[in-house]
Amino acid sequence: xxxxxxxxxxxxxxxxxxxxxxxxxxxxxxxxxxxxxxxxxxxxxxxxxxxxxxxxxxxxxxxxxxxxxxxxxxxxxxxxxxxxxxxxxxxxxxxxxxxxxxxxxxxxxxxxxxxxxxxxxxxxxxxxxxx
Amino acid sequence: xxxxxxxxxxxxxxxxxxxxxxxxxxxxxxxxxxxxxxxxxxxxxxxxxxxxxxxxxxxxxxxxxxxxxxxxxxxxxxxxxxxxxxxxxxxxxxxxxxxxxxxxxxxxxxxxxxxxxxxxxxxxxxxxxxx
DNA sequence: CTTGACCTTCCAGTGACTGGAAGGACTAGA
DNA sequence: TCTAGTCCTTCCAGTCACTGGAAGGTCAAG
Numbered sequence: 001x002x003x004x005x006x007x008x009x010x011x012x013x014x015x016x017x018x019x020x021x022x023x024x025x026x027x028x029x030x031x032x033x034x035x036x037x038x039x040x041x042x043x044x045x046x047x048x049x050x051x052x053x054x055x056x057x058x059x060x061x062x063x064x065x066x067x068x069x070x071x072x073x074x075x076x077x078x079x080x081x082x083x084x085x086x087x088x089x090x091x092x093x094x095x096x097x098x099x100x101x102x103x104x105x106x107x108x109x110x111x112x113x114x115x116x117x118x119x120x121x122x123x124x125x126x127x128x129x130x131x
Numbered sequence: 132x133x134x135x136x137x138x139x140x141x142x143x144x145x146x147x148x149x150x151x152x153x154x155x156x157x158x159x160x161x162x163x164x165x166x167x168x169x170x171x172x173x174x175x176x177x178x179x180x181x182x183x184x185x186x187x188x189x190x191x192x193x194x195x196x197x198x199x200x201x202x203x204x205x206x207x208x209x210x211x212x213x214x215x216x217x218x219x220x221x222x223x224x225x226x227x228x229x230x231x232x233x234x235x236x237x238x239x240x241x242x243x244x245x246x247x248x249x250x251x252x253x254x255x256x257x258x259x260x261x262x
Numbered sequence: 263c264t265t266g267a268c269c270t271t272c273c274a275g276t277g278a279c280t281g282g283a284a285g286g287a288c289t290a291g292a
Numbered sequence: 293t294c295t296a297g298t299c300c301t302t303c304c305a306g307t308c309a310c311t312g313g314a315a316g317g318t319c320a321a322g
Contacts, residue, residue, distance in 0.1 A: 004268065014269090015311060023309090033318060035269055044257065051256050056231045059309065069253055076242050076250035083239045083252050090232045094225055100187045101221045108214045111207050119207035121214050122200055125182050126175065135299065145300090146280060154278090164287060166300055190278065 006038040010046040020049060025063060056086060137169040141177040151180060156194060187217060 007014045020026055021036075026045045031037045038046075048069060052062045061082060068074045110120040138145045151157055152167075157176045162168045169177075179200060183193045192213060199205045241251040 002269075013311080016309085018270095019310060033269085035318080047258050048256050051258065053309090055235060055256075056228075065253075065256065069257060072248060074248050074250075075246040076248060076252075077244045077246060079250045079252045080239055080242045080244035083235050083242070087232055087235050087239065090228050090235070094228050094232070097187075097221050097225050097228070101218055101225070104186060104214050104218050104221070108211055108218065111211045111214070113208045113211035115206040115208060117203060117205050117207060119205075119210045121207075121210045122196075122205075125179050125186075125196065126200060127178050127182065133300075144280080147278085149301095150279060164300085166287080184278090 001038040001043070003036050003038065006036075006043060006046060009043055010050050012046060012050050017046060020046070023059065025049060025059075025066065056090065057082075061086070132169040132174070134167050134169065137167075137174060137177065140174055141181050143177060143181050148177060151177070154190065156180060156190075156197065187221065188213075192217070 001009075003014045003017055007017060010017075018036075021028065026042055026049075028042045029037045029039065045066065048066060049062055052065055053059075057065065065079070065082065068079055107121045107124055132140075134145045134148055138148055141148075149167075152159065157173055157180075159173045160168045160170065176197065179197060180193055183196055184190075188196060196210070196213065199210055238252045238255055
């Protein structure tokens with residue numbers, strides 16, 4: 001299967017698929033004409049990558065998950081640990097974003113938002129003392 | 132004021148401060164020995180950048196905010212629009228992260244996480260049909 | 263036999279820094 | 293005066309995960 005068809009199957013751009021090969025996440029065979037030739041197993045790996053990336057795992061985490069995936073003696077605890085660490089990371093990010101949101105919306109609430117120049121958002125950014 | 136002292140004042144690495152200069156966010160003077168020489172106004176700009184970056188504004192948004200900051204005829208509505216757009220962006224990100232979190236924690240909940248190899252997280256990533 | 267779609271490789275750019283090398287300037291102490 | 297150590301300079305390369313584009317080879321249809 002050529003890269004274009006593989007791309008359609010797994011819903012990834014061809015550029016991305018070639019990039020994954022470049023960083024050794026998979027090694028498709030080559031046809032006589034030099035074109036990459038994807039087997040069902042390659043498609044499976046790409047699918048796995050697409051899914052794990054879309055769940056927010058980094059490339060290196062995906063590499064680890066893939067190796068666990070190949071490992072018939074893996075312990076499910078190892079996989080679960082990675083997932084739990086990712087959940088903790090997501091929680092941290094959400095917390096941070098919530099903090100930013102609250103600060104910004106407080107500032108925006110106090111800004112009248114008309115054609116006059118005075119603006120509490122600017123005051124805050126410039127470090128002016130509050131009245 | 133040398134860059135090191137400026138860095139301490141505004142709590143930014145010297146590397147970052149030089150980078151901001153490289154992308155034309157400020158133009159400190161130079162002392163006779165070639166060292167950068169930061170005025171109080173430069174410090175103020177850096178402070179402004181530090182604060183707006185830490186609120187999640189991109190460099191280009193900071194550039195725009197800085198130009199509004201200098202503009203005595205700016206309308207507070209312009210500033211508020213940027214803040215509101217940023218809030219919307221944050222909301223989108225939070226929503227996305229919540230979705231990921233819920234998927235991941237559902238998967239992790241169903242994984243027994245012991246020394247056996249079978250693992251619903253892996254099943255999901257590999258696209259296996261649910262039992 | 264040409265057109266157009268598809269494939270190849272290679273190089274460069276993104277955002278916002280960060281690290282490091284090589285070398286000049288300055289300060290304090292012996 | 294010398295030296296050690298800290299600060300400063302510029303320049304180049306690397307990060308992450310792609311993405312865009314150029315130049316050129318391959319293939320199927322008409």
